[in-house]
Amino acid sequence: MPWKLDSNLPIYTQIIEHIQLDIISGHYQPGDRLPSVRELAAQASVNPNTMQKALSELERSGLLHSQRTSGRFITEDIHMIEKMKEELAAARIKDFLDTMSQMGFQKKEILALIEKMQKEDDQ
Amino acid sequence: MPWKLDSNLPIYTQIIEHIQLDIISGHYQPGDRLPSVRELAAQASVNPNTMQKALSELERSGLLHSQRTSGRFITEDIHMIEKMKEELAAARIKDFLDTMSQMGFQKKEILALIEKMQKEDDQ
DNA sequence: ATTATTGTATTAAGCAATTAGTACAATAAT
């Protein structure tokens, strides 16, 4: 199944975020082997070069490392993973709060709206 | 001063969002006249063609209308503005909650994190 | 030893976004 990819953002950055989420959510465990470039590309319905570009950047950040011919692996550094989770979350929250505030919502309004949508989600 | 523009998203879509925010936040009032294309482009440090493209799309959505040679104006339809504010907010919140949930955060954790960042913001 | 799979590199082509430069018609200001 092709991943849900937005048309605006560059595909390779969306792939990066997608895999980051898979790592910090635990879908990929530390030390896990990733599918091959070609297979991931097929899964995402994307050109192998595009997938390769995304994986290279993830490698530069230290989250992945490749072993010549046996494949690519998730880092076993759980501190790095935990740190990235906190950083990504903080960035998301800050961006969200900034935008909502810019829209003219007060702090309490924002909380109320979130609680409302969370309850709707229960149905 | 140049607007803060991200390198990833197309500039014209960021301009659209920027102006939408200025409208729903009340920075631009219903009926207000916008600066000219050339002036807005200069403000944002962007090519006039790019600004024009963004404004055209805002016009298609009904938020703006242009009067041949006197300039561009914000719609006076306050219902449309209010509706857009609600829609944009709902979309933002949904996107935010989806991502946070995908990161592995529980509903109550999300609320707690937000309240924490809001308090930090008070300092 | 041979084969298949791995990551990686290269070249070429197409496309959308952006910038640059220019031009024109309509009209408000003078």
Next chain:
DNA sequence: ATTATTGTACTAATTGCTTAATACAATAAT
């Protein structure tokens, strides 16, 4: 009447993203 400003349109060149098509070296699997 003349001038300046408005939105609008057009062509050309550049850049980054994406796809396509190969190719190669290293090594796990057989």
